[in-house]
Amino acid sequence: xxxHYITFRDLSVDEYDHIFARAKKLKAERLRGQHLRPHxxxxxxxxxxxxxxxxxxxxxDCAISELGGNCVLINLADSQISRxxxxxxxxxxxxxxxSGLVYRTYQESxxxxxxxxxxxxxxxxxxxxxxxxxxxxxxxxxxxxxxGRPLEKQLxxxxxxxxxxxxxxxxxxxxxxxxxxxxxxxxxxxDPAILKRAQADNPRVRLVRSPAEAVAGAGAVNTxxxxxMDQTHERDKRMLDFRGYQVxxxxxxxxxxxxxxxxxxxxxxxEEVTDEVLESPASVIFDEAENRLHAQKALLEYLIPPL
Ligand code: CP
Ligand code: NVA
Numbered sequence: 001x002x003x004h005y006i007t008f009r010d011l012s013v014d015e016y017d018h019i020f021a022r023a024k025k026l027k028a029e030r031l032r033g034q035h036l037r038p039h040x041x042x043x044x045x046x047x048x049x050x051x052x053x054x055x056x057x058x059x060x061d062c063a064i065s066e067l068g069g070n071c072v073l074i075n076l077a078d079s080q081i082s083r084x085x086x087x088x089x090x091x092x093x094x095x096x097x098x099s100g101l102v103y104r105t106y107q108e109s110x111x112x113x114x115x116x117x118x119x120x121x122x123x124x125x126x127x128x129x130x131x132x133x134x135x136x137x138x139x140x141x142x143x144x145x146x147x148g149r150p151l152e153k154q155l156x157x158x159x160x161x162x163x164x165x166x167x168x169x170x171x172x173x174x175x176x177x178x179x180x181x182x183x184x185x186x187x188x189x190x191d192p193a194i195l196k197r198a199q200a201d202n203p204r205v206r207l208v209r210s211p212a213e214a215v216a217g218a219g220a221v222n223t224x225x226x227x228x229m230d231q232t233h234e235r236d237k238r239m240l241d242f243r244g245y246q247v248x249x250x251x252x253x254x255x256x257x258x259x260x261x262x263x264x265x266x267x268x269x270x271e272e273v274t275d276e277v278l279e280s281p282a283s284v285i286f287d288e289a290e291n292r293l294h295a296q297k298a299l300l301e302y303l304i305p306p307l
Contacts, residue, residue, distance in 0.1 A: 040069030
């Protein structure tokens with residue numbers, strides 16, 4: 001059966017453990033200059049974008065070539081998808097050319113529609129609801145920093161918008177069982193269904209209003225922009241709504257000793273986080289970005305079986 005990766009819950013702890021172990025090995029090999037693997041054997045993977053991207057686009061493109069494949073980059077606006085071709089037709093057509101479909105769009109329902117007709121794995125490259133490939137790399141980064149300490153015993157803080165990144169961290173906490181404190185301003189809470197389901201699985205997922213309360217004792221502090229790509233029209237209102245939700249050095253000082261600062265990037269220095277925190281020794285933002293490549297190579301290897 002074709003395996004898709006649309007939400008973080010689509011993989012189990014065992015599958016994540018396998019992917020993290022592979023990503024670790026691929027990262028070490030790449031650092032030794034061993035970039036190329038024959039896994040894809042010349043097969044192609046399509047990358048489709050309905051929103052801008054730097055990290056996702058480049059890391060997947062490099063991952064596909066380093067796995068011995070070919071990347072077909074499609075800007076959604078230039079394709080027939082934007083002119084109303086049914087997703088079920090697009091999925092069936094692309095399934096005849098390529099071996100995987102990595103897709104960034106607005107609504108998760110579009111990905112589900114594609115996946116229902118595709119005979120190749122469909123990977124979520126960000127929707128308004130989720131960003132699982134980012135949290136995959138973020139957790140890999142967090143685990144690297146834990147130096148063998150168990151992930152499920154950790155406490156993670158989320159400060160800011162309860163949007164796609166927060167929703168995916170919630171699912172990750174449900175899958176792995178670590179504690180997650182989310183501080184979101186009123187009116188910007190995470191998806192209630194995702195939160196409710198996660199809290200049923202993991203009572204250590206908590207929604208609070210106070211950033212100081214959320215970060216107390218946390219081993220990782222996470223944030224994201226106040227206005228995401230699908231929310232730019234609300235930007236002015238959001239800058240007001242999110243007053244008091246900036247991650248600064250004083251807030252980081254309330255976290256556990258040695259806590260790391262995480263951000264999926266792109267960041268808006270001086271808005272959701274200060275430059276001082278972004279550039280501090282606690283910041284692992286560029287490791288997260290690098291780890292997109294290693295984690296996605298391991299993910300593609302897992303989802304697209306060898307020939
Ligand atoms: N973090 C992330 O997905 O970045 P891009 O929007 O640049 O792909
Ligand atoms: N929440 C951000 C993440 C960007 C990678 C957005 O959707 O724009």
